[in-house]
Amino acid sequence: MTRSVYVTGIDRGDGRQVVELGVMELLTRQVDRVGVFRPLVHDGPDRLFELLRARYRLAQDPATVYGMDYQEASLLQAEQGVDELVSALVDRFHLVARDYDVVLVLGTDYADTQFPDELSLNARLANEFGASVLPVVGGRKQTAESVLAETHNAFRAYDGLGCDVLAMVTNRVAREDRDEIAERLEHRLPVPCWVVPDEPALSAPTVSQIAHALGARVVLGDDSGLARDALDFVFGGAMLPNLLAALTPGCLVITPGDRADLVIGTLAAHSAGTPPIAGVLLTLNEVPGEGILTLANRLAPGTPVLSVTGNSFPTAERLFSLEGKLSAASPRKAETALGLFERYVDTAELNQRVSAPSSDRVTPMMFEHKLLEQARSDLRRVVLPEGTEERVLHAAEVLLRRGVCELTLLGPVEQIRKKAADLGIDLGGAELIDPAASELRDSFAEKYAALRAHKGVTVELAYDVVSDVNYFGTLMVQEGFADGMVSGSVHSTAATIRPAFEIIKTKPDAAIVSSVFFMCLADKVLVYGDCAVNPDPDAEQLADIAAQSASTAARFGVEPRIAMLSYSTGTSGSGADVDKVREATELVRSRRPDLSIEGPIQYDAAVEPSVAATKLPGSAVAGQASVLIFPDLNTGNNTYKAVQRSAGAVAVGPVLQGLRKPVNDLSRGALVQDIVNTVAITAIQAQQSPSEKASDQ
Missing domain, CATH: 3.40.50.10750 (Isocitrate/Isopropylmalate dehydrogenase-like)
Known part of the structure; x- marks a missing residue:
């Protein structure tokens, strides 16, 4: 039975942090005590371990996570040989392994090291640790033929060195090549090979990372705005209409600090959601006056405006060399990474091959993991009537990034888009409906009037009632436009469940709700x-x-x-x-x-x-x-x-x-994770419902 999984690669730039995070998620679903070990480490903060420690609430002493730094390892190998180096690392590994049910081993990163054959070193360490190997092959900016050859060669290399290869992951391939590569690799190797496409949001730096790298001063913006991904860079020097035409979703606008017209214009476009931007970077150490900044802050509260001393050209050179990293400071990237991993890797098969020791304990984290996994197994559509509420929007982003369910958000559409833009939230996969303006309002009014005719409800009265987001959402569930509903973060319990009592009613075998x-x-x-x-x-x-x-x-x-x-x-x-x-x-x-x-x-x-x-x-x-x-x-x-x-x-x-169909209530003090969990539960309840999956109308 496997006690450790060794995630490794064949070269740098393979983006294997996505796989390491995904495997950690998988392991923590099964057992309570998961340890982490990185044989060799560079000086400076270990961003991935800090992310794992924060996300999975690891109690492991950070001092036990690392074998030794690269400089120490290189010196030991030079003076005493590779056997002594391996022996020392094995001893340190077992100090971790004895205290945990399973250990995730983070292989060397092939970056600025002095080891002549790093792949062989990883293979030998995995064998000495008794770990199964999960090699990751990077496919960014490579042709399909090159990716196929490297994947086969990587398997042969690790297999030939005696490793127990669990599976192969080919990562960061071009999206247009992904299906072809996956088809050509299927059944060509004795182990599964999963192909994961490149995701620009993962390699995009956050605005905070840009500010740190450039030594920029934060003129405006809050933590949420600084956490936005800069998916593109747009340089502004032309007239405003030309700049507005060049804006792309999630772009960082770089413009001289004396162009107040471009600053206000881009922030106004962001406020309107056409398109939402990551922020504005002012060059030349110029900053608009106080009146312009006050207007900018009112137009797009929270949207970051940075200032640097250099001009656009050297700033551009430094920007294009930046790459985003997974870290504890970028939890949204972690959700994107996990969503990508869970979509393209057969986690059920990988879990079976890992054979982590089962545990009778069920921790809160394990229970939450299982909820998301079960909801994801058969996607359902859940309607969220409180589409303008900040916590609901943050939860919606997590649910969409993790692929937990399909979502419909209710409320004035432009208000939802503006709120999402101000928070830097991507709702690209969600359906937005304004009940007051929806083409469904007439038919819903007729339906509700028929259901409540015995109470004297007319179509005219029903027309007003169904514009209420909770009534509209409940009717969406009843009529098959959604599979379930979750509300209550800003509405009372009565306001949330009364429509369900009136419209959906109880199951035939249930005396009460x-x-x-x-x-x-x-x-x-x-x-x-x-x-x-x-x-x-x-x-x-x-x-x-x-x-x-x-x-x-x-x-x-x-x-x-x-x-x-x-x-x-x-x-x-x-x-x-x-x-x-x-x-x-x-x-x-x-x-x-x-x-x-x-x-x-x-x-x-x-x-x-x-x-x-x-x-x-x-x-x-x-x-x-x-x-x-x-x-x-x-x-x-x-x-x-x-x-x-x-x-x-x-x-x-x-x-x-x-109830005949699932409707669930939230506490008005619900946290984002509470909303995520309740939506997942609602989706699972809908999976057991005899009704067909809701249409995408």
Whole structure:
């Protein structure tokens, strides 16, 4: 069983950080303890390790990550030979390997080193580490024939040196050649070979990186603006109409600092979204006056304006030599890289070939990874009614870059575009609809009027109602234009789910609509229900909540063992509240004999084996419950918040259950990752829906 994966290459410039990040993502889905080891390191910050440490919350001591620096290694090899060098690196590797379930090894980078045969060194280290090798071949600015030859040669080189080659990745090939290369490599090697196209956004420097490289002064802009990718450079010296015609999405405009007309013109174009730019770079150490800067800031708040001392020519020379890098300071690049890796690499096959040791622990990160992976397996369209909300826009960008689902955002289209442009967010893959101006409004009004005719709703009244983003989004789901909806970051729970009650309604086998939270603890996931919808369910409703929650748990990989919670365990207590729970438990047993259930039971007896052994010895549920059903909303809501805040649990939800089609509510304090998780859950719920995938209308 593989304990380590050695990602390596054959030359510099292969962009293998995309593969290293993708493999780390894959490993952390499977096991909790993943170590990192880089045999040889250059002086200065290790951007990739800092990214891995921040993104995956690695607790590993950075001092254990590195074998030695290149200078030390070169001197050791010169004085004592390659065997001594390898022996020293193997010793340092095993100091890491003993503490982790699996180790990701980051091979040498072929940059400014003094090793005559670096490929052989990587191969020998991999063999001595007992690691399987994943070679990466760079194909940027190469012909298809050249890429094919290099890929075959790389496999033969590592295989000939005795390496266990997991698979091959050919990276950064021209997009127009990608399919041809993939087809010609398929089944030509004894291992899989995945072909990943070049992605300009990954090699594009961020505005912050440009400012640092040029020693530029930041005149205007915020952190979000400085994180934008500069996908192109446009030099402004002509009249404004000519410059506007030359602008491209994501470009950095370079212009003399005394051309206030070009500064204001480009920022006005950005504000209108035609097109959104990365920022403006002023040369000659000239900066417009305070009045112009104030106007510029109002036109495009957050958009960076930089100033350098040199003129355009030397500035251009330095700009064209810059290349973007993955780092902890560029999380959006990481999302793009992972989306690229997951789209073009068969991660299921790679995971099977890696054979990382499985873990019974399920950490919050592992649960979140599995959500995204499951959602991505069968793309669905989710509508987000709050299209102008900043957190929703950031979440939409993550979802699009990772390829988790298809998205529709609702709201005034120009407002959405302007907000996205101000935030530097690319929504190129999303559908934008303004309910007030949509051609669907008339048909939706007729549909809603027919559904609510018994309440006296006319078509005229319905025409106004369906312009509300939550009603419009719910009707999109009902009519098949979307597969699910997520709202609530700025709307109340009632405003989010009332349209679903009126339009989508409950499933035939569901008595009520209820909710669960996935409570991600340090080493497991528990399901809490109902903590958000039903204030005081009776025994019949409580039984329905339990059965629905068990089905939801199973759908998301949690084996349902149901605890019907009360203030007493077994037959130790009596009273109306306990009797309700006891009756609900018996109803579930009679209706769903396939489910493991215990109740009434106290929380400690439900989750703690030592307490269970005393209070309910021999129970199949006590001490290991995974689905905890609270007797009322007061108890459930307070308990989930107490566990979330006091135990540091990640609470994912509320996830609504019982509706014919998925609609989910967000907390108004939801973070970007909360929105991403809830959208992924909604997409997964839609995958189980009997309806066909939503059209792209």
